[in-house]
Amino acid sequence: MIHDLFAIDAHTHINHGAPHDSETVENITDASLEHILEMARAAKIDKMFCSTFSSVCANTEIPEENEYLERLCESLDCMYQWVVIDPRIKETFSQAERILKKPKCVGIKLHPGLHKYTLKEYGDILADFADCFETTLLIHGGGDEELLRLANEHRHLNFILPHVATDRDVEICALSKHGNVYLDTSGIGSVRNNVIEYAVKRCGSERILFGTDTYAAGFQRGRIEYAMISDKDKENILRYNAERLFGIS
Template sequence: MKIIDSHLHFCPGYPHFDEIAIEAGHINNEEHLRECFQKYNIVGGIVMGNRGVHPDNHTYPDFLRYCVGVEARKLTPEKIQKTCDLVEENLKRNTCVGIKLYPGYDSIYVTDERFEPIYDLAKAYKKPVAIHTGQTAGSKAFIKYSHPLTLDEAAVRHPDVQFVMCHFGNPWLMDAAAVVEKNENVAADLSGLLEGKFDIPEFLEEQSGYISTLKTWLAYIRDYDKLMFGTDWPLANYEDYIEITKRLIPEKYWETVFYQAAERIYHCNF
């Protein structure tokens, strides 16, 4: 079975990412990531851009595509035109398969008018907008901005934009499922639901309620074409994450969730 990791980070040499990679049983470099992809038949991955909007900062190995990340501070009146011009330069590339927004980390709702030109670009280039939802890393962000319900209004206002709810809004799983099920133009990736390296039998016993709740609300959507495998690598161990995802998704939908949905939504051509 072919796999696409629809949500990962690629920041070799960054001490923070080096540390979390070790905790997950990995090494934060290209060689190790390539080895993991070959081992688990992962044919490609989509990097959530943490390198600003300048195209020169987005050079990746041939087995990766990327979403260009747009921070709210780049959308002030004096910066917005330059930001949009650079975002557009990224979107013209085949390797750039979407845009990434960071509500929660940025104190701004996805319905803020400052995002309107970004949504216009997404519509024009027919590329998805991936949005951080759910819990944030660290205690300085404001999670009211990243609640999955905030995506509902943006989706209704922009029916011609494909949205991706990153992290399935975790831990607001019921609300996340409601938004994905209701809106034809909202999909979700299943990244960031677990982190680190762990003993699977022990984890399944200790977190049986969490796993059961995840399965319940993923099934509630009744459309596995809207769900994509993702890890948030290097936060998660690939072997563990693949195994847990298989336990969350009925086997007849594995090919859809692990590969087909990401190929259809991101047009990544892996």
Template structure:
């Protein structure tokens, strides 16, 4: 069958109001979407499940409300068909650890989201506690990468010490210094097969980038993500459907890897 018929799983999404200092208000409006709108766009692209965190927990930069955002997400996503939840952990807001411990028991909360850049902390200083916590809960962790506070290589010592944790380095090709290889090189440095990268980067539209990533680390380590509503989910889906990859590789990226990483019971 055509790969467009594969019900995809988007492992990197958001919902809510986008807010960033210095950004044109019209762009902020374009990048804002309710959970309902996020799911409606996903359905246009045959995305069956969208795993999301609330923008309220992350934005504006250094001013997000992770406690309130997580509470809102638990209620919103629980009542939104086709959406699953990341609980946001911010080590500068210690109460998010207890909140996450409780929410990870809920069936629709399938992982932890961290964002060193938006919350303003270096992962090298706080990663040990985050990964100790994630290991206790056998959690999947999605993190922004690779800017100064979240350089992909800085995660390697932590993830090597905690093989119980599965880590997704977001945004293949994104790098504060223009180097497109950060996420992939970090995967190659890890001792265990518990580190992955997602496709949720504006760089992903660069011809050859996704194909290069698959060649370097294998299709089993690449997950489909859109970063919706910051990007248009159907466009991101098309990048995988029309990639210069085999249909079996595309199926792994679009769906099967996510089922395995998150231990989802969704059928075929």
């Protein structure tokens, strides 16, 4: 039964009283660890892949934030780490080199938009670095031709385009010649009434990962559970693709 299947959230964040936490709206948004864990329990999510908001909303505290999350993942079974790199901050490369070897680290998170650089400028440096680890790159706002070029030139690297934000994201996933571009369903993009169904048809459910991006986890899960796709597709998205891709179970 789909309803009983524990899901893996491949894309979330937390606030923890850090300098660049995301803004919350009075009491109606809450990205504290406590609330994220509570939502996960309610929505039958048993693993979460996380980067702190403070490490993606700004680039001034990335090493400290990566370290904070590394320690948290050591103490919390359900929590896994996306290590954040800014290609202009040398220390983030050496730090990632160390953290990527840890069993709780699932790959590298990049946020060119908020960190203010482009893949055109730094994509090759980042992909060449990641290639040494045959890891996964989760890239915010990376749904452009540069990402497709990088994916086609780095067959051993996996790329995740978050939020299924545009038709073009789905196309890039479908057009990648090594099948190494994935989509994640996190965020409010998935409310659109054909986005999951279209992405499954165009790319196959094997290329889609479940995520929340801290939005209401039960709501996000419901979008997959009640999507007009097969049970097999729902299982792939909610859990099995993440297990396969990241070698966890």
